[in-house]
Amino acid sequence: xxxxxxxxxxxxxxxxxxxxxxxxxxxxxxxxxxxxxxxxxxxxxxxxxxxxxxxxxxxxxxxxxxxxxxxxxxxxxxxxxxxxxxxxxxxxxxxxxxxxxxxxxxxxxxxxxxxxxxxxxxxxxxxxxxxxxxxxxxxxxxxxxxxxxxxxxxxxxxxxxxxxxxxxxxxxxxxxxxxxxxxxxxxxxxxxxxxxxxxxxxxxxxxxxxxxxxxxxxxxxxxxxxxxxxxxxxxxxxxxxxxxxxxxxxxxxxxxxxxxxxxxxxxxxxxxxxxxxxxxxxxxxxxxxxxxxxxxxxxxxxxxxxxxxxxxxxxxxxxxxxxxxxxxxxxxxxxxxxxxxxxxxxxxxxxxxx
Amino acid sequence: xxxxxxxxxxxxxxxxxxxxxxxxxxxxxxxxxxxxxxxxxxxxxxxxxxxxxxxxxxxxxxxxxxxxxxxxxxxxxxxxxxxxxxxxxxxxxxxxxxxxxxxxxxxxxxxxxxxxxxxxxxxxxxxxxxxxxxxxxxxxxxxxxxxxxxxxxxxxxxxxxxxxxxxxxxxxxxxxxxxxxxxxxxxxxxxxxxxxxxxxxxxxxxxxxxxxxxxxxxxxxxxxxxxxxxxxxxxxxxxxxxxxxxxxxxxxxxxxxxxxxxxxxxxxxxxxxxxxxxxxxxxxxxxxxxxxxxxxxxxxxxxxxxxxxxxxxxxxxxxxxxxxxxxxxxxxxxxxxxxxxxxxxxxxxxxxxxxxxxxxxxxxxxxxxxxxxxxxxxxxxxxxxxxxxxxxxxxxxxxxxxxxxxxxxxxxxxxxxxxxx
Numbered sequence: 001x002x003x004x005x006x007x008x009x010x011x012x013x014x015x016x017x018x019x020x021x022x023x024x025x026x027x028x029x030x031x032x033x034x035x036x037x038x039x040x041x042x043x044x045x046x047x048x049x050x051x052x053x054x055x056x057x058x059x060x061x062x063x064x065x066x067x068x069x070x071x072x073x074x075x076x077x078x079x080x081x082x083x084x085x086x087x088x089x090x091x092x093x094x095x096x097x098x099x100x101x102x103x104x105x106x107x108x109x110x111x112x113x114x115x116x117x118x119x120x121x122x123x124x125x126x127x128x129x130x131x132x133x134x135x136x137x138x139x140x141x142x143x144x145x146x147x148x149x150x151x152x153x154x155x156x157x158x159x160x161x162x163x164x165x166x167x168x169x170x171x172x173x174x175x176x177x178x179x180x181x182x183x184x185x186x187x188x189x190x191x192x193x194x195x196x197x198x199x200x201x202x203x204x205x206x207x208x209x210x211x212x213x214x215x216x217x218x219x220x221x222x223x224x225x226x227x228x229x230x231x232x233x234x235x236x237x238x239x240x241x242x243x244x245x246x247x248x249x250x251x252x253x254x255x256x257x258x259x260x261x262x263x264x265x266x267x268x269x270x271x272x273x274x275x276x277x278x279x280x281x282x283x284x285x286x287x288x289x290x291x292x293x294x295x296x297x298x299x300x301x302x303x304x305x306x307x308x309x310x311x312x313x314x315x316x317x318x319x320x321x322x323x324x325x326x327x328x329x330x331x332x333x334x335x336x337x338x339x340x341x342x343x344x345x346x347x348x349x350x351x352x353x354x
Numbered sequence: 355x356x357x358x359x360x361x362x363x364x365x366x367x368x369x370x371x372x373x374x375x376x377x378x379x380x381x382x383x384x385x386x387x388x389x390x391x392x393x394x395x396x397x398x399x400x401x402x403x404x405x406x407x408x409x410x411x412x413x414x415x416x417x418x419x420x421x422x423x424x425x426x427x428x429x430x431x432x433x434x435x436x437x438x439x440x441x442x443x444x445x446x447x448x449x450x451x452x453x454x455x456x457x458x459x460x461x462x463x464x465x466x467x468x469x470x471x472x473x474x475x476x477x478x479x480x481x482x483x484x485x486x487x488x489x490x491x492x493x494x495x496x497x498x499x500x501x502x503x504x505x506x507x508x509x510x511x512x513x514x515x516x517x518x519x520x521x522x523x524x525x526x527x528x529x530x531x532x533x534x535x536x537x538x539x540x541x542x543x544x545x546x547x548x549x550x551x552x553x554x555x556x557x558x559x560x561x562x563x564x565x566x567x568x569x570x571x572x573x574x575x576x577x578x579x580x581x582x583x584x585x586x587x588x589x590x591x592x593x594x595x596x597x598x599x600x601x602x603x604x605x606x607x608x609x610x611x612x613x614x615x616x617x618x619x620x621x622x623x624x625x626x627x628x629x630x631x632x633x634x635x636x637x638x639x640x641x642x643x644x645x646x647x648x649x650x651x652x653x654x655x656x657x658x659x660x661x662x663x664x665x666x667x668x669x670x671x672x673x674x675x676x677x678x679x680x681x682x683x684x685x686x687x688x689x690x691x692x693x694x695x696x697x698x699x700x701x702x703x704x705x706x707x708x709x710x711x712x713x714x715x716x717x718x719x720x721x722x723x724x725x726x727x728x729x730x731x732x733x734x735x736x737x738x739x740x741x742x743x744x745x746x747x748x749x750x751x752x753x754x755x756x757x758x759x760x761x762x763x764x765x766x767x768x769x770x771x772x773x774x775x
Contacts, residue, residue: 104363111371119374126364127378135389142364144391 018056021065026056036075038114060112067109096125149178365393377403381410403441425454443471451480460485473498510535518543572606579611585620602630614640618647628657636668643669650680653721671707678714695724708733714742718750727761736765742773
């Protein structure tokens, strides 16, 4: 274009702002459009950047080029003052039609550019997507991991009419189950990968024999301690009422005990009513234990005693194992994987104690 | 972390966006997000807006059961909630006054509540506990069917911008005190108060909505009022009281609102304004008044017509006018004071911005026709005049039409739409 024609065109020529996205690409955007974004507007005011390619304004990391294109389309329409409210609404409705992934990226980018009207618009669209869907559908739409256990899904607000003690009990046992499952997962991993297997078994052996400075050990010790205390309380708590048919399991570690109670609770209403007789305060001390906030520094003598007990339990476990598996898998479907039979004593102790 | 299909789209968005989304969901759905994944477990618990309506618990035929379950739901939710709560709204018709509500309000008063809306059922009025008056950050308060009794030491809500009291038991002194002690008050709505005599002093007030039987309203200090909407009911003894009053209601009410942009009146509002002495030529010009809507104007009462005229002629920028009549079927023998129109409306009067006029429930009484004649003659940019005759006067409609066509129109563009059912 010649100088002369440029001069003639001058009144219509807009000024441009240079924007740089996180991937390094730079583009030129009409100033009116770009300034519609508060973040860009402030950046220009404060630093004076954006007037040339070398001094392009760096956009936040959440804004990639394709999303920037969408945002600029939005700005280009809305910065024109002449549009009626109805026109704006119609534009918005059409604009919003995109796949969920893009919608989420757009929300994030608009937020980083402080473009509140667009954030409101996209939030509304996302809310509309979520509303009325089942949790599975929502997880699928947004690719959310289903990583909550059943226990955690016992949403307090959903079981509005349940007896609170039963729910507390369920929560307790579910938590124990979760810990058990995690330990089992660890254990299963051990089996699959040979070299690792050796090491972890060694670890287990070593902490059973009283090694220090191991986190697992701490929790195992806590568990041991819990079991001790629980044994002391067993008579007070009258859990045995529930397990009148399973008396041989009285001294079994708490986790297994729980499953039976849980089964009992779920399987038969009569047993359910028995637990209603439990004194209301019985479970609060347990909660404390399980939250594991107690400081469990055991002295050596205590440790040895515990070790001996652990070995006792292990032996009992081994002997009753097939029977126990049957009992464990009674009632509702369990998410637990049966502990494999060919593992050695110490690992079983570890999981049993979980 | 995500499943095989792709990475998590949404869990890592900033909490402000998550809040923005959750707040647009019904409260139940918002709470249900806690079972989606471990990251989502407590995202709902820090939303700052809690809105409870009829649908937040499962409905069932037994009202008591539903009521109990909603109380449980709200109590538990508040217990699990973390962080400030800026908006708390209950609009549940089957929830009656109960002690738990006191506890909720106490909880809210400790959590920076800013907007509180309480619309309970039609039972016993809920007595608002005194802890409400400790909510220093309260900016919006809406109460339906409550009893409000501010303590003597109450110095006002310093941040309150919007107050809506609907069927609230409160002494007139307390309301006046409340209004004048809230310096930032911008929007005031009072509905269904019985025989209220009120003097409103609110220097920042912009929007006023009144509905009910008002004995006397005086806008003492409301210079910034922009929108007024009044639906005034009148009982016989109030009407009597008015007959004896000499003060000019028009000036008492509209004398101090020069920035008025929109005026809406229903039922006896125009009559109320007409009571008292004629203000004569008004000392005030409503420069910004663009929309006037006066309903149930009696065209047989000269004073009411005068009110309408004064308003119209004092609003040079009037754009839209809506008037509905309330005349009974006219008795033709009456000889109305028609030369009044020649006296009051000089031909120089121009409504240079009036574009849209709507006249409803017109019976064809002489004064109605004179008004139409006046409007047509004085509105050079009039675009539409819609006339909807009263459904009871089928015979007079033809007469009305005949007269209409005779009227001179100042605007060449004016369309007269005569709507017949």
